[in-house]
Amino acid sequence: MANRKKILVALGTRPEAIKLAPVVLGLRESGSSFECIVCGTAQHREMLDQVLSVFGIELDFDLRLMTPDQAPADVISRGLPLLMDAIRESSPRLVMVQGDTVSTFASAYAAFLSKVPVAHVEAGLRTLDKYHPFPEEQNRRLTSTICDYHFAPTERARQNLLVEGVDDRRILVTGNTVVDALNLMLSRENKSERSPVAESQGRLILVTVHRRESFGEPMKRICSVLRRISLEHPECSIVFPVHPNPNVQSVVRGTLSGLPNVALLAPLPYDEFILLMKRAYLIITDSGGIQEEAPSLGKPVLILRDKTERPEGIETGLAVLVGSAPDRIYDVFSRMLNDQPYYMSLAVHENPYGDGLASKRIVDFLTEQI
Ligand code: UDP
Numbered sequence: 263m264a265n266r267k268k269i270l271v272a273l274g275t276r277p278e279a280i281k282l283a284p285v286v287l288g289l290r291e292s293g294s295s296f297e298c299i300v301c302g303t304a305q306h307r308e309m310l311d312q313v314l315s316v317f318g319i320e321l322d323f324d325l326r327l328m329t330p331d332q333a334p335a336d337v338i339s340r341g342l343p344l345l346m347d348a349i350r351e352s353s354p355r356l357v358m359v360q361g362d363t364v365s366t367f368a369s370a371y372a373a374f375l376s377k378v379p380v381a382h383v384e385a386g387l388r389t390l391d392k393y394h395p396f397p398e399e400q401n402r403r404l405t406s407t408i409c410d411y412h413f414a415p416t417e418r419a420r421q422n423l424l425v426e427g428v429d430d431r432r433i434l435v436t437g438n439t440v441v442d443a444l445n446l447m448l449s450r451e452n453k454s455e456r457s458p459v460a461e462s463q464g465r466l467i468l469v470t471v472h473r474r475e476s477f478g479e480p481m482k483r484i485c486s487v488l489r490r491i492s493l494e495h496p497e498c499s500i501v502f503p504v505h506p507n508p509n510v511q512s513v514v515r516g517t518l519s520g521l522p523n524v525a526l527l528a529p530l531p532y533d534e535f536i537l538l539m540k541r542a543y544l545i546i547t548d549s550g551g552i553q554e555e556a557p558s559l560g561k562p563v564l565i566l567r568d569k570t571e572r573p574e575g576i577e578t579g580l581a582v583l584v585g586s587a588p589d590r591i592y593d594v595f596s597r598m599l600n601d602q603p604y605y606m607s608l609a610v611h612e613n614p615y616g617d618g619l620a621s622k623r624i625v626d627f628l629t630e631q632i
Contacts, residue, residue, distance in 0.1 A: 266297040267632060270354035270378075272345065274305035274327070274337070274365025277440075277551045279313035280532055281384060282360045284442035284621035286319055295629055301348045303327045303341050303365040308506070309529055316532045317446075323348040327365075331508075334364040334397055341365065345372035356632055359409075360384055360439075362395075362402035370408045379632070383439060383624065385412035386419030387571040394569050395475055411631070413624050415439075415554075415615060416574055436623040437616030440554045445618045447536040464497045464523070465599070468542040471514070471566060472505035476548050480586035481510065484566055485517035487588035488546075491595060492521045498599075500524045501538060544598050544605075546591070553581055554615040562608035564594055574614040579607060 271286055273279050279302075289298035301323040304310055314321065325344045327337055341364075349357065349372060357373035359366045360383040373380045382405055389399050403426075406412065412428055414420040415438035423433055471484055492500055504514050504526050518524050530538065539545065539559050545552060548566040553575050556563045563581040575581035584591045598605050 266295055267356075268297045268299060268352060268354040269356045269358055269628070270299045270301055270349060270352055271358045272301045272303065272365065272369035273360065274303035274310065274369075275363050276306055276309040276313050276529075277549075278360045278363060278366065279310050279317075279319075280443045280551065281439045282358070283313065283317040283319060284439050284446060285358070285383060285624055287317065287446075288621040288625040289628075291625075294625070296625075299323070299352050299354065301325065301345070301352075301369075303337065303345070303369070305332075305337050305341075305363060305365045312529065312531050317443075322352070337364040338368045338371075341368040342372050342375075345369055346376055349373060349376045349378055354378060356381055356411075356628070358383065359405065362387070362398035362405070364397065364401060367401040367405050370405045374408045379410040380408055381411035381413065381624075381628070382406065382409040383413045383436075384415055384419075385409065385433070386414040386416075386421075386423040388419075388422045389569045389571045391569060395473060395567075395571075397474075399571070411627075413620075413627075415620070418574060434623065434627050436627075437618070437620040438554050439616070439620040439624070440551050441558055441613060441616030441618045442621045443532070444536060444555050444558055447533050450533065464499050465543040466538075466541050467491065467498050467500045467595075468538055468545045468547075469500060469502040470505070470547045470549050470552060472507060472510055473548045473567070476566060476586065477507075477509040480566075481513045482517070483586045483588050484591070485513050487591045487595075488524070489517055489521065490588070490592060492518070492524050495599070496523055498523060498543075501527065501542075503527045503530050503535065503538075505529065544595075546595070554613075556580070557611055557613040557615065560609045560611070562598055562605065564591060564598075566591070572615070578611055578614050580611050580614070582608075 289296040299322045302321040303325045307328040358381045359369045370380045412433045413436045420435050544562045546564045553572050557580045564584045568585045
């Protein structure tokens with residue numbers, strides 16, 4: 263017990279918790295040579311708690327950073343000293359961060375200021391456009407400059423890091439840990455049909471929209487085309503777990519409330535959301551994680567973004583980048599609905615983002631390296 267190597271895993275939002283949960287569970291497996299401490303910045307409170315409870319993970323440090331209408335700078339200015347306190351108190355051998363949120367960068371920077379090495383899960387994703395997505399593209403670049411170990415999900419991500427001068431010996435291509443998380447949920451069969459829309463009729467169209475660059479006019483355009491789909495396709499059910507951000511809530515509820523074939527839900531616990539993905543005919547989303555999960559379930563995705571740092575899905579023909587232009591979204595949607603050979607060509611593929619063994623690779627690597 264006394265000789266186990268301490269790793270502090272820092273996470274702040276729902277996707278970070280989902281993607282780090284399999285690593286935390288791996289580090290905590292019996293016989294492991296690690297002691298894993300989990301520090302939650304709680305940049306997003308409820309959605310973080312939802313995920314931790316699904317995976318049975320409790321926070322060792324809870325920094326409770328979330329405030330109403332917080333700006334990225336708030337998370338950094340209030341979070342940095344608290345993160346440094348948590349690092350000082352636990353004195354880990356390594357800090358682990360994931361992804362590209364403000365919490366990710368703040369945690370990596372706190373580790374740097376504390377002179378503790380940092381490992382980055384999902385390293386090397388790039389759009390090469392500083393402001394898209396904002397602020398995530400710059401968060402992950404800054405994080406890469408600080409990190410000592412880079413767990414790249416794909417070969418493409420590794421190449422991005424090499425171009426920026428990262429030492430190849432410090433990069434490991436692991437696959438994305440989200441596939442491990444998804445597989446964990448799929449292996450829990452007992453909850454099978456507990457989904458709130460298990461009884462919904464017709465073809466299920468699953469929608470999520472939450473990114474900062476979708477706020478305002480793009481959100482209005484997206485909601486207008488969803489309204490059109492709902493009215494012109496009564497045989498389809500649109501199921502939309504709505505992100506709590508007021509920029510999302512006001513437009514979505516203002517445009518889509520009251521339509522008989524549209525269910526506007528609160529964000530769902532991860533296990534229930536995966537059931538919904540399984541039931542979906544197709545998915546319309548601006549989410550990164552959902553783009554990575556959908557291929558494992560054979561679900562085509564319309565990506566509501568102009569640029570993606572996840573080109574692998576588009577290149578292998580699993581997803582279509584549609585932006586927020588209503589006509590483009592409607593045309594691709596109609597084709598997926600009506601053209602079965604086209605639909606099948608999008609729906610049946612291997613997942614280019616991971617094989618479910620990413621967290622094992624990470625734990626094995628750290629066992630040797632630190
Ligand atoms: N997700 C969830 N409940 C929901 C909607 C999404 O558990 O109601 C999961 C989804 O399966 C994916 C993750 O949340 O793993 C994606 O998070 P989000 O879209 O917030 O962030 P992004 O992936 O874009 O960073």
